[in-house]
Amino acid sequence: MTHSLFLLPGDGIGTEIMAEVEKVIAWTNAEQLTDFVTDRGLAGGSAYDKHQVAITDEDTQKALAADAVMFGAVGGPKWDHVAYEQRPEAALLRLRKEMAVFANLRPAICYPALADASSLKRELVEGLDILIVRELTGGVYFGEPKTITDLGNGQKRGIDTQVYETYEIDRIARVAFDLARTRNNRVHSADKKNVMKSGVLWDEVVKGVAQDYPDVKLEHILADNAAMQLVRNPKQFDVLVTDNLFGDVLSDEAAQLTGSIGMLPSASLGDKKANGLPSALYEPIHGSAPDIAGQGLANPIASILSFAMCLRYSFGMKDEAARLEKAVDQVLADGFRTGDIMQPGMTKVGTTAMTDAILKALDKSA
Numbered sequence: 001m002t003h004s005l006f007l008l009p010g011d012g013i014g015t016e017i018m019a020e021v022e023k024v025i026a027w028t029n030a031e032q033l034t035d036f037v038t039d040r041g042l043a044g045g046s047a048y049d050k051h052q053v054a055i056t057d058e059d060t061q062k063a064l065a066a067d068a069v070m071f072g073a074v075g076g077p078k079w080d081h082v083a084y085e086q087r088p089e090a091a092l093l094r095l096r097k098e099m100a101v102f103a104n105l106r107p108a109i110c111y112p113a114l115a116d117a118s119s120l121k122r123e124l125v126e127g128l129d130i131l132i133v134r135e136l137t138g139g140v141y142f143g144e145p146k147t148i149t150d151l152g153n154g155q156k157r158g159i160d161t162q163v164y165e166t167y168e169i170d171r172i173a174r175v176a177f178d179l180a181r182t183r184n185n186r187v188h189s190a191d192k193k194n195v196m197k198s199g200v201l202w203d204e205v206v207k208g209v210a211q212d213y214p215d216v217k218l219e220h221i222l223a224d225n226a227a228m229q230l231v232r233n234p235k236q237f238d239v240l241v242t243d244n245l246f247g248d249v250l251s252d253e254a255a256q257l258t259g260s261i262g263m264l265p266s267a268s269l270g271d272k273k274a275n276g277l278p279s280a281l282y283e284p285i286h287g288s289a290p291d292i293a294g295q296g297l298a299n300p301i302a303s304i305l306s307f308a309m310c311l312r313y314s315f316g317m318k319d320e321a322a323r324l325e326k327a328v329d330q331v332l333a334d335g336f337r338t339g340d341i342m343q344p345g346m347t348k349v350g351t352t353a354m355t356d357a358i359l360k361a362l363d364k365s366a
């Protein structure tokens with residue numbers, strides 16, 4: 001059965017790493033594991049340069065119609081002057097909202113081969129495997145009012161609104177509990193119920209959902225304490241579920257623990273569509289890295305692993321996803337490293353050579 005993938009490379013290294021994803025897509029097609037057809041559009045600064053918007057209506061429609069969206073990265077100093085509504089990040093926020101991908105899965109895995117690249121001691125991070133489940137379409141990112149008003153006395157007031165309704169908390173909590181069942185059956189729920197009403201509701205709803213999952217252990221944690229515990233003893237976490245803003249912050253922190261932000265993929269999922277497939281967007285955790293863009297230096301692994309997540313979560317191709325993930329493990333074990341994860345004694349490679357090594361490992365794993 002043919003499936004459609006809409007590719008939005010974005011800006012900076014986004015273009016280079018998406019080219020590598022295309023090679024892996026071509027490989028899976030050639031092996032007759034999949035039958036993917038791809039189309040591509042513009043997002044972020046590259047869309048702005050051509051159309052003066054962060055993403056066009058046409059490309060947004062294509063993203064909505066596709067079976068899954070593969071996203072690269074957006075942004076860069078070139079677009080610092082652009083109006084707030086058209087800044088590169090607006091493309092991502094529009095897609096998240098219109099595709100209604102409310103569940104953002106951000107695994108933070110410490111690869112044994114890279115444990116020394118973490119800023120924490122090896123023993124604290126070796127074997128780390130946390131899954132952050134971030135609510136992605138609500139909270140302060142989208143709440144209204146969201147404005148700056150002039151108070152007329154030389155002062156202005158900036159307002160963002162944190163707002164959550166029961167159903168939004170209920171559905172993200174269920175995603176977290178369901179995923180915990182495929183892992184170690186533990187969920188931490190992080191909020192600031194000690195100062196925020198939305199936090200009080202968050203905790204109340206999560207505790208209600210937990211009643212349906214007696215086999216999963218739920219622990220409440222204040223978001224600030226979660227930030228501290230992540231650097232004190234990160235291995236205490238299995239699944240960490242939290243709101244949009246805390247999830248943004250805590251997932252960057254968790255990514256850095258692994259020493260390999262260039263390695264981490266993510267999936268943003270919504271409800272099933274009429275064709276039975278979930279609304280889905282996949283993207284690396286890292287940004288557009290304008291400083292190394294266009295030089296063939298970028299690490300393609302996070303995007304390639306995002307494609308593995310796509311195989312697993314959109315198309316139920318668990319074996320193929322695992323095979324791709326194993327191929328990545330293999331090239332790391334073989335000593336291949338891009339600049340961002342380079343260590344003494346390893347083989348330094350560029351973007352395309354890294355993908356070629358992964359494809360070779362895939363061939364061998366047949």
Ligand code: IPM
Pocket residue numbers: 089092248
């Ligand atoms: C992320 C990013 C985005 C966010 C930006 C680029 C809008 O930081 O995906 O974590 O804040 O959600």
Ligand code: MG
Pocket residue numbers: 248249252
């Ligand atoms: Mg972020």
